[in-house]
Amino acid sequence: MSLCDAILIVSSAKKEVSSSLGHRSMARHPYLDGRILQANENLQEALSALAGNDFEKLGYVAECEAMSLHALLMSAKPWIVLMQPATLGIIRHVVEARKNGMPIFFTLDAGANVHILYPRDCSAEVENYIESVLSPFCEGGRVILDGCGKGPVMLPANREKAP
Numbered sequence: 001m002s003l004c005d006a007i008l009i010v011s012s013a014k015k016e017v018s019s020s021l022g023h024r025s026m027a028r029h030p031y032l033d034g035r036i037l038q039a040n041e042n043l044q045e046a047l048s049a050l051a052g053n054d055f056e057k058l059g060y061v062a063e064c065e066a067m068s069l070h071a072l073l074m075s076a077k078p079w080i081v082l083m084q085p086a087t088l089g090i091i092r093h094v095v096e097a098r099k100n101g102m103p104i105f106f107t108l109d110a111g112a113n114v115h116i117l118y119p120r121d122c123s124a125e126v127e128n129y130i131e132s133v134l135s136p137f138c139e140g141g142r143v144i145l146d147g148c149g150k151g152p153v154m155l156p157a158n159r160e161k162a163p
Helices: 019-026 032-051 055-074 085-099 120-137 156-161
Strands: 003-008 105-108 114-119 143-147
Touching (some): 003 120, 055 105, 055 114, 085 105, 114 120, 120 143
Antiparallel strands (some): 003 114, 003 143
């Protein structure tokens, strides 16, 4: 499975709440044990999807995982909302496009930005959709197109430092 990842920059501003503070707010969260169980189940589903080359299953797990993490933050004390209205607008459009047959899923970073996952062989169609429909939700229309590589590669300058 060869996937692409378009990173939609909803906001490049520094988050109001640091990741460290977000992690600390989870320490006494009443849903923490259930969340850990869910994360472990999602990991197994994602690994199974990758092994079976099942893009739809992988995308579904990615979306569920993203929304669960943000829901946990929103139900913390004090609660934290990192998504912005544009984040939700993008999500709604992605779900609608998928209902209409486009092979795309979303996931979220630990902020307002959205990652769009799609098969490389559909990149022309999806990237056109991103440019025409989703980029207006982005700060300055900013979208970063990325994809999966062949894995880590040791650069020649670092070879002598490796054990």
